[in-house]
Amino acid sequence: MNKKNGDFQKRLLSTFRAEADEHLKNITAGLIELEKDLDPQVKAGIIETVFREAHSLKGAARAVNQTDIETICQSLESVFSALKRQEIDPGPFMFDTLHQTVDILNELNLSSPEGVRTDKAKLAGIIEKIAKVETGQTDVLSGLPEHPAIQADDIVRRQERMPSDTIRISVEKIDLLLRQGEELLSLKLMADQHSDDIHDLINMFEVWQKQWSKIYSTICEFRRLQERNDKQGKKRRKDDKQNYKVLEFGDLTHDNMKVFESKLIELRRTGDRHRYTTALMVENLLEEMKKILMLPFSTLLEAFPKFVRDLSRDQGKDIELVISGEGIEIDRRILEEMRVVFIHLLRNAIDHGIEKPEVRLRNKKSPRGKIKIMVTSMEGNKVDILLSDDGNGMDMPALKDAAIKRGIISLEDAAKLTDQDLPAIVFQSGVSTSPVITDISGRGLGLAIVREKIEKLGGQIVLETHRHTGTSFRMTLPLTMITFRGLHVTVAEREFIISTTNVEKVVRVKHEEIKTVENRDTLSLSGMTIPLLRLADVLELTEKNGDLPMMTVLILESQGKRVGFIVNEVLNELEVLIKSLSQPLTRVRNIAGATILGSGKVVPVLNISDLMKSAAKAAVYGPKPDRPEANGEVTRKSVLVVEDSITSRMLLKNILETAGYLVVTAVDGIDAMTLLKTEKFDVVISDVDMPRMNGFNLTEKIRGDKKLAELPVVLVTALESREDKERGIDVGANAYIVKSSFDQSNLLEVIRRLV
């Protein structure tokens, strides 16, 4: 046991050596670049790179308990950070010191783990020197930087390290290899098919052989008769010769069949062996390939402490991120997908979960909030990830109200919801209790995306929240990309795959069984009324043959809802590996991805939650939806745009008019107030920084006015500071969008939510 642990430590350390070497090389390269006369912008980029390298090295050193390296990196990091903020000017003294530092780090990295031979005085010296650099001192240059001669044992050590047992390969190359490996699956399927064909052939042959053996005895009887006739010396007739020919052919066939039989049996044997070995080889290869693609969680998580620090500082909060189990390895592709998930959840925790220090103190909590990420291995090739915060928890009654308000659940349903059911609605799109929409969160889309991502990976997520004590998300994920079982269906002459887990059942329905309730097709199934849709309609396709007298209906179940979808035909059930669509297809409605069948054909995989949403949409407009725009001017919402810059004004007007809103513009707050008194608007979008009356004052005025108090106000601003954002919230704005992150869909989504 102890030995095993020691081995692991050794392996870990050698991994660290390789990593440290890489970081140091990059820092050196960066430093060399920085000394050149470069464009400030390019320089800033390099500073950022070396800063990150030093930071990563520090983190890695801490993980393997290399405290000397960690301490030096800490100092290095602060120098780079000061450089970033342009607090110090780079000079020759700085570069010399930094290069020396890297040399020492290299030396430390090379020294054997048993005996740390770098003397402490040297370390203290360099740290002191770095501190001087950081405070901007340009110390007397003590001649040339000392370059100690490489000692003999140094050389030996270097040589010992030469044969490395790790190599770096670009992800692109590995992916290509994996893709080709996956292609071999079709070879396996072909071998299966081949083997099945041989078995079929043998079955056919056996039937034939049985029939033959029956007729052959008759042939033998016939021959005996013929021969007896000959012996009795009866006169030969003309057709006797032909009789013998037929008899001879019979014998030949009989012999040939025996040869055929043994050949076929031999073929079956080789076919089966071929099938078996191909399957074994392909599966082993893929298994090994999957292992190559495994990366520790740390590769993703190591960026988060800084992310949390920056974001919480920006929010005026003090938050510590504790990570454990980051050494557990998982498929790189899953890790890649999880990046978004972690960012969403961490943002939520920082923005909504953890309270400000003063609030925490008042609630008798430590002023510093804590977010934990715990990764633990589970049985059955799975991993469990717990992301928890010790914040104020979610306000469940408020969430319930929000869900009712957004029409996600009906009042009756809401009454039936138990405390266990409540967390599930958080994952519904558009549920948010945040009174103000900021760029970080509050639009209620985050958790819906999180759930979608995790389900797509074949995982699950559950939420537990307690008022005032915190919120935790528990996620279970497979360690490797798993294959899904999917139903292969045809709709309007096209093929699709639907994940079997969401298919409750497949039923055959007569046309007369469909009933129209409230202008909608429904189906009665064991006492329940289920809404029914044509999958072709949802997918914007047209079924050429129209409705058949007998229809195949898939009953899909998701989030407690059931909907029936009419398909043309269910071909079979398959095991498929879902691949994500790549750029330019970032997200396609109703499509989750695609898979490659054994034949090499690409088949789209349907997105169940999108299908359910489409079904819900169809419910609003009836089975044959009239376009909502067709209702004309009556429903068009009007927007007041308040903006002093003519360019921004035109831009906003253009965006909003394209989206179908009626737009009136005002040049500042006073102008806007005048217009608000005479006309009726559904929402006000205002700039903050304006002459005469700014956006904050305008918002205050609107809130102070009895008639206008309920009017939604969106502040669009170039100011990106916490104080301003808070000021916006204080004066009563409904949303606050920073121009730097301003994009059309964001703005339109916010307006759609508010009006």
Add this chain to the structure above:
Amino acid sequence: MKKKKNQSDRAFEKSESIIAKPFEDTPEEKRTVLRSRAKRLSQEIESKGRDEEYFEVLEFLLAHETYAIETPFIREVYPMTEITPLSCTPAFVFGLVNIRGQILTVIDMKKFFDLPERGITNLNKIIVVRKDAMELGILANEIIGIRNIPVNGLQPPLSTLTGIHAEYLKGVTGERLIVLDMERFLTDRRLIVNEEVET
């Protein structure tokens, strides 16, 4: 006989001296020879490069027009195999194709640029182009080949030349070969499909 021998002796001596000579070169002499050779070689290339600078393009036929794409953007040309159409996408997304296990999006440029459909054309090639993470296939009627175009032979594009708007064109050669601006095309936001089901 004696004379003849003398002659051959002399010839032998001569050749021997030639063979032996390189070995007798001082390092200094060798360096001079090498340096002059290096100089000669470097000059030749320099003079070639200065006069004409070329860039390589792939020429192809689309909707009865000849276009060209710079080869650095091209990963490969793939014969048209089975393409799976994809529902709920804009018309310019022709479908998905399996290229050695990779699922790739195929774009119909005729639809993207709103070029007129003139009669039936036989689309039988896919040109796989890429820039950073953006990687897609472009439908082509026929691949004509690869050729070099002199850099200064490229003139600013006229939008009247083709249905494609001038902003997507890099230029036009003297022979009216239209070079597409792939950088511009592959970074165009309009190319990106990112749609949610509206609720």
